Amino acid sequence: GAVVSQHPSWVICKSGTSVKIECRSLDFQATTMFWYRQFPKQSLMLMATSNEGSKATYEQGVEKDKFLINHASLTLSTLTVTSAHPEDSSFYICSARDGGRPGHNEQFFGPGTRLTVL
Amino acid sequence: DAKTTQPPSMDCAEGRAANLPCNHSTISGNEYVYWYRQIHSQGPQYIIHGLKNNETNEMASLIITEDRKSSTLILPHATLRDTAVYYCIVRLSQTGANNLFFGTGTRLTVIP
Numbered sequence: 238g239a240v241v242s243q244h245p246s247w248v249i250c251k252s253g254t255s256v257k258i259e260c261r262s263l264d265f266q267a268t269t270m271f272w273y274r275q276f277p278k279q280s281l282m283l284m285a286t287s288n289e290g291s292k293a294t295y296e297q298g299v300e301k302d303k304f305l306i307n308h309a310s311l312t313l314s315t316l317t318v319t320s321a322h323p324e325d326s327s328f329y330i331c332s333a334r335d336g337g338r339p340g341h342n343e344q345f346f347g348p349g350t351r352l353t354v355l
Numbered sequence: 356d357a358k359t360t361q362p363p364s365m366d367c368a369e370g371r372a373a374n375l376p377c378n379h380s381t382i383s384g385n386e387y388v389y390w391y392r393q394i395h396s397q398g399p400q401y402i403i404h405g406l407k408n409n410e411t412n413e414m415a416s417l418i419i420t421e422d423r424k425s426s427t428l429i430l431p432h433a434t435l436r437d438t439a440v441y442y443c444i445v446r447l448s449q450t451g452a453n454n455l456f457f458g459t460g461t462r463l464t465v466i467p
Contacts, residue, residue, distance in 0.1 A: 241398075271455070280442075281399065281457040330398045332455070343389075344455055346398035 240264055241333050243347035250321055251355055258316045258350045260331030266311040267333035271344065272304075275328040287314045321354045328352075359443045364462040367437075373430040375461050377443030380424040386447055388419060389455070390428045392439040399442065399457075402428065433465045 240263040250256050260270055268289050273281040285306050287293045293306035305317040314333075318325055328351050332344040360378040367373040379388065389404040403410055403417045405426075410417040416429040430437055442460040 243398075273457075280459055281393075281455075283456070328396070332398070343401045343404065345401065346391075349396070349398045351396070 239335060239343075239345045241267075241331065241345045241347040243329075243331055243350050245350060246348060247351040247353075249353045249355065252322055253320055255317055255319045256321055256352060258318070258329055258331075258352075260314045260316070260333070260347050262312045262333045262335075262345075265333075265335045267314075267335065268311065269334045270308055270314040271332045271334075272306060272314075272316050273330045273332065275330060275349075281330060284316075318352065321352070323354045326352055326354045359445055359458055361441075361443055361458065361461045363459065364464070366464050366466055367430075367433045369435060369465050369467050370432055373433040373437065373463060373465070375428040375430075375441050375443075375463065376425065377428070378425045379443070379445045382423050382445050386445045388417065388423075388426050389444045389446060390415070390417065391442045391444065391455075391457075392437075393442070393460070394436075394439040402441075433463075435465050435467065437463065438465045439463060 242261045244259045248256055270287045272284045274284050275281045283296050284299045285293045285295045287306050287308040289308050289311050295301045303319055308314040328349050330349040332346040334344050387404050387406050390402040391399040393399045402414050403412055405417045405419055419426045440460040440462050442457050
């Protein structure tokens with residue numbers, strides 16, 4: 238149980254295009270999902286917190302108009318990198334908290350999406 | 356959330372126990388200790404968590420000192436597939452305090 242998937246697993250795009258990354262909780266309802274970014278040889282950095290049916294909360298320094306987050310259902314959150322540039326190339330990872338397990342606050346992570354912007 | 360300190364890297368012989376330490380001297384009474392690991396180019400994987408008592412599951416054991424200022428994650432019989440970066444995180448375990456702040460972790464290398 239507690240499986241989180243991401244799609245695509247990797248993507249290469251041209252500079253200036255937009256890329257959408259999907260994060261799905263496969264066997265539980267995720268009231269809250271999180272988006273992280275990880276540059277090579279660095280740790281994960283939280284970008285934003287996404288709550289189902291409401292606006293995402295972005296961490297300081299993360300442009301909300303560039304990284305659009307939509308959490309339209311309890312099993313799906315999407316991150317759209319708009320007008321991508323080479324400096325946006327990174328490993329994007331989502332996680333989800335199982336809202337149906339009160340008192341259990343583990344986050345379950347997706348496998349990550351590697352974005353390369355040419 | 357309290358800050359944690361971990362050694363940057365460790366080696367362990369295959370088949371031996373891997374003991375990964377973590378210092379969290381500023382931990383508060385209602386903060387839990389969580390351990391995650393990240394194998395190269397994959398998302399982090401939850402391992403174990405605890406508050407005061409030692410915990411054990413199918414993956415590992417967590418030993419928390421009586422004063423809760425430090426803990427040790429034990430992989431009883433390390434395999435090559437346990438090579439990963441291990442993150443020790445202390446955080447509140449309650450609704451509304453969900454963020455995970457990853458430090459630099461310990462890069463564990465299991466040697467054949």
